[in-house]
Amino acid sequence: MTVNNTIAHQRLTLTGDRERFKELLRRRLIECGWRDQVRMLCREIVKENDGNNVTFDTLVTRVTPRARALVPDTVKKELLQKIKTHLY
Amino acid sequence: MNDTGCIHLNNFKAAKGTNPYKIVHAFFVSCTSYEARRYKATSCLCFTCGKAGPRMHSCLHCIFFACYNGHIQDHSKSKKHFLYVDLSYGNVFCAQCQDYIYDRELTELSRNYRVKEAKALGISVPYTPWLPNNNEVMALRRLRKRRLISPHTTIGLRGLQNLGSTCFMNCIVQTLIHTPLLRDYFLGEKHKCKTQGSGKCLVCEVSKLFQEFYSGAKTPLTLHRLLHLIWTHARHLAGYEQQDAHEFFIATLDVLHRHCMNGVEDTEKKENGRCNCIIDQIFTGGLQSDVVCTSCSGVSTTIDPFWDISLDVAGPGSLQACLERFTRAEHLGSAAKIKCSNCRAYRESTKQLTLETLPIVASFHLKRFEHSSQIDRKISAFVSFPAELDMTPFMSTHRRAVEAADNNNAPEGVFEDNRYSLFAVVNHLGSLDAGHYTAYVRQMKGSWFKCDDHMITRASLREVLDSEGYPDLSFCSRVVNYHCWSYK
Numbered sequence: 226m227t228v229n230n231t232i233a234h235q236r237l238t239l240t241g242d243r244e245r246f247k248e249l250l251r252r253r254l255i256e257c258g259w260r261d262q263v264r265m266l267c268r269e270i271v272k273e274n275d276g277n278n279v280t281f282d283t284l285v286t287r288v289t290p291r292a293r294a295l296v297p298d299t300v301k302k303e304l305l306q307k308i309k310t311h312l313y
Numbered sequence: 314m315n316d317t318g319c320i321h322l323n324n325f326k327a328a329k330g331t332n333p334y335k336i337v338h339a340f341f342v343s344c345t346s347y348e349a350r351r352y353k354a355t356s357c358l359c360f361t362c363g364k365a366g367p368r369m370h371s372c373l374h375c376i377f378f379a380c381y382n383g384h385i386q387d388h389s390k391s392k393k394h395f396l397y398v399d400l401s402y403g404n405v406f407c408a409q410c411q412d413y414i415y416d417r418e419l420t421e422l423s424r425n426y427r428v429k430e431a432k433a434l435g436i437s438v439p440y441t442p443w444l445p446n447n448n449e450v451m452a453l454r455r456l457r458k459r460r461l462i463s464p465h466t467t468i469g470l471r472g473l474q475n476l477g478s479t480c481f482m483n484c485i486v487q488t489l490i491h492t493p494l495l496r497d498y499f500l501g502e503k504h505k506c507k508t509q510g511s512g513k514c515l516v517c518e519v520s521k522l523f524q525e526f527y528s529g530a531k532t533p534l535t536l537h538r539l540l541h542l543i544w545t546h547a548r549h550l551a552g553y554e555q556q557d558a559h560e561f562f563i564a565t566l567d568v569l570h571r572h573c574m575n576g577v578e579d580t581e582k583k584e585n586g587r588c589n590c591i592i593d594q595i596f597t598g599g600l601q602s603d604v605v606c607t608s609c610s611g612v613s614t615t616i617d618p619f620w621d622i623s624l625d626v627a628g629p630g631s632l633q634a635c636l637e638r639f640t641r642a643e644h645l646g647s648a649a650k651i652k653c654s655n656c657r658a659y660r661e662s663t664k665q666l667t668l669e670t671l672p673i674v675a676s677f678h679l680k681r682f683e684h685s686s687q688i689d690r691k692i693s694a695f696v697s698f699p700a701e702l703d704m705t706p707f708m709s710t711h712r713r714a715v716e717a718a719d720n721n722n723a724p725e726g727v728f729e730d731n732r733y734s735l736f737a738v739v740n741h742l743g744s745l746d747a748g749h750y751t752a753y754v755r756q757m758k759g760s761w762f763k764c765d766d767h768m769i770t771r772a773s774l775r776e777v778l779d780s781e782g783y784p785d786l787s788f789c790s791r792v793v794n795y796h797c798w799s800y801k
């Protein structure tokens with residue numbers, strides 16, 4: 226992380242805007258159905274391993290790549306745009 | 314995994330209590346104060362690699378931050394400290410079990426801090442899924458019967474018998490039954506009544522009605538008792554020849570709001586002088602009126618609560634155009650001078666209405682009926698409305714920002730979300746004295762039904778938006794989570 230990035234990160238945390246952006250993102254991901262899709266992916270994995278204890282790490286490694294790919298471009302664009310206008 | 318934690322966490326709690334978790338959560342997970350945010354901003358870096366993540370955790374045993382991949386594991390080996398709090402979510406990781414541990418008590422604490430943080434930052438409280446309590450878990454175990462909620466379910470739909478020109482009531486009842494948050498309130502049996510069984514409480518009556526709608530039975534219901542109750546408590550409505558759905562809607566909300574006070578927990582529910590009952594929580598917004606004196610430019614502002622927005626129908630157009638007209642500054646003219654407190658004289662002025670706060674459910678009433686001493690008539694102009702509506706342009710803050718801005722950089726609220734989505738429409742067909750009301754309601758996302766007294770038929774969104782009956786009332790709810798998946 227560069228000095229600039231650290232400062233931006235600190236400023237966002239300090240003002241509470243980091244949480245606000247997170248909340249906005251969370252809301253968008255729910256609205257577009259992303260959360261439900263990811264939940265389904267997790268269910269599938271738990272079912273595949275039926276009976277065996279599936280750890281959080283297993284879920285993270287198996288689900289993350291697919292979950293990332295499922296985030297709609299419109300959501301990414303909106304967030305990026307808003308963070309940019311907010312920072313400069 | 315159950316929700317009673319692991320032996321390591323339980324031993325830790327027995328020895329140290331929940332304080333270490335509370336401190337970590339309040340300062341580094343949810344940041345309930347400015348001071349906490351300052352700590353988090355400056356000191357939440359990995360003690361090993363100096364980075365700010367990913368997946369920062371804090372040791373529960375000592376002051377130590379580290380990222381999940383490797384560095385907390387190193388710490389747990391060298392220091393024999395096994396419990397860590399995830400600083401993004403507040404979950405507890407046990408290095409001995411090598412997994413996150415569910416603990417009901419800590420989950421509950423975490424939730425409370427989250428709510429506090431959201432309130433401190435002025436953002437909506439993050440959605441948390443329903444967490445059944447012990448009684449509910451038991452009840453679920455006992456009840457083996459399961460109902461599958463799929464896009465094709467018709468549960469929650471029931472026709473209503475016409476008791477002789479009572480279609481106005483049927484439409485309003487269908488709308489209320491399909492108001493998302495109201496449904497959650499009533500199906501959650503949140504109204505604990507002091508008048509239990511007296512038969513005089515409308516909130517209790519509506520509670521019963523919800524049970525009837527969701528019982529799975531299909532026969533049409535008759536609403537004698539409900540109508541009688543509303544007429545008893547809103548006497549101005551009783552015995553009218555011509556019933557108006559909008560008037561009935563407002564009267565029903567009013568009686569419900571008054572009867573909410575019968576609730577054991579609702580009696581003293583007031584926040585800064587405003588009623589906080591379920592009706593007001595869902596339907597109340599604030600209408601701002603600014604009167605500007607044309608001589609001294611002094612502004613006098615008043616804010617009044619509202620349950621619906623009544624809009625003039627000037628001719629064919631859209632809901633947005635009606636709202637645009639509704640919030641436009643209007644010159645009051647020389648015939649309507651108002652006393653200016655600044656000038657201490659009667660002056661010409663302009664008046665502008667804007668929305669100061671938005672309700673969760675916005676109800677729009679199109680004023681189609683014109684009553685005057687000479688003539689009663691209905692304005693039958695088609696007014697289109699969108700499935701999704703952004704209310705931002707009609708808000709007080711937005712109007713101020715637009716006026717204040719001399720360039721295009723209006724300080725728009727980046728985090729504001731004022732979008733609404735349509736969930737019910739009430740139509741009036743025919744003439745003023747020989748008319749009939751029908752309603753369209755949304756059962757689930759994308760699933761619409763037409764309610765014509767005892768007849769319920771599936772409808773498409775297109776049909777709803779094009780409804781030839783000229784919408785009289787439309788109801789929009791803030792965009793919330795509506796996704797429904799069928800599990801095979």
Ligand SMILES: [Zn+2]
Nearest residue numbers: 359362380384
């Ligand atoms: Zn590290």
Ligand SMILES: [Zn+2]
Nearest residue numbers: 372375377394
């Ligand atoms: Zn430690």
Ligand SMILES: [Zn+2]
Nearest residue numbers: 319321407410
């Ligand atoms: Zn453990």
Ligand SMILES: [Zn+2]
Nearest residue numbers: 506514517575
């Ligand atoms: Zn009651």
Ligand SMILES: [Zn+2]
Nearest residue numbers: 570588590593
């Ligand atoms: Zn109230």
Ligand SMILES: [Zn+2]
Nearest residue numbers: 606609653656
């Ligand atoms: Zn004046």
